[in-house]
Amino acid sequence: DAGVIQSPRHEVTEMGQEVTLRCKPISGHDYLFWYRQTMMRGLELLIYFNNNVPIDDSGMPEDRFSAKMPNASFSTLKIQPSEPRDSAVYFCASRWDVGQPQHFGDGTRLSIL
Amino acid sequence: SQQGEEDPQALSIQEGENATMNCSYKTSINNLQWYRQNSGRGLVHLILIRSNEREKHSGRLRVTLDTSKKSSSLLITASRAADTASYFCATQGAQKLVFGQGTRLTINP
Numbered sequence: 001d002a003g004v005i006q007s008p009r010h011e012v013t014e015m016g017q018e019v020t021l022r023c024k025p026i027s028g029h030d031y032l033f034w035y036r037q038t039m040m041r042g043l044e045l046l047i048y049f050n051n052n053v054p055i056d057d058s059g060m061p062e063d064r065f066s067a068k069m070p071n072a073s074f075s076t077l078k079i080q081p082s083e084p085r086d087s088a089v090y091f092c093a094s095r096w097d098v099g100q101p102q103h104f105g106d107g108t109r110l111s112i113l
Numbered sequence: 114s115q116q117g118e119e120d121p122q123a124l125s126i127q128e129g130e131n132a133t134m135n136c137s138y139k140t141s142i143n144n145l146q147w148y149r150q151n152s153g154r155g156l157v158h159l160i161l162i163r164s165n166e167r168e169k170h171s172g173r174l175r176v177t178l179d180t181s182k183k184s185s186s187l188l189i190t191a192s193r194a195a196d197t198a199s200y201f202c203a204t205q206g207a208q209k210l211v212f213g214q215g216t217r218l219t220i221n222p
């Protein structure tokens with residue numbers, strides 16, 4: 001079975017540029033999560049969706065961040081404009097139902113210069 | 114703020130020895146999960162223990178949960194070099210999973 005697929009794996013861009021991260025969850029999973037991982041702050045939940053609807057975006061750092069899930073098999077996390085402090089590894093995860101394990105993609109390592 | 118706090122932050126042992134990692138948390142939970150993360154990869158689910166369970170086994174893994182003390186432990190028996198990774202506990206509330214900062218485990222050959 002294909003796992004959670006994220007693209008790109010690495011992204012290096014200049015500050016001020018728009019960054020779009022992509023995620024394809026596991027088929028049949030109703031929940032999708034976006035996390036950010038840094039050495040200083042660990043793994044932080046940014047936003048999660050249930051049946052393509054955003055449920056909790058309280059972890060989104062500021063208005064520069066936005067996430068969409070236009071259908072059950074695709075989600076994007078966008079940063080516009082990007083800043084150096086956004087540099088981190090961004091993970092997407094999905095799960096079938098509440099109380100079930102989450103399945104993570106291999107992440108996007110984002111570097112903002 | 115982080116719900117789970119792992120202890121120790123780093124652990125280095127010889128291959129073949131057992132490794133024990135601990136996790137403490139603050140609020141009530143539905144379940145507690147342990148994940149492994151190899152360098153440069155995503156987190157991989159290891160084991161889930163529900164709030165009404167006290168112990169669970171999976172291969173060389175043994176997890177305990179003490180809800181009265183709000184703590185859990187992960188034991189890896191007969192460690193192997195391939196067990197070198199970071200290990201995270203995560204507490205499940207109503208909907209969200211909240212991760213601790215992790216324990217960095219190094220197995221020396």
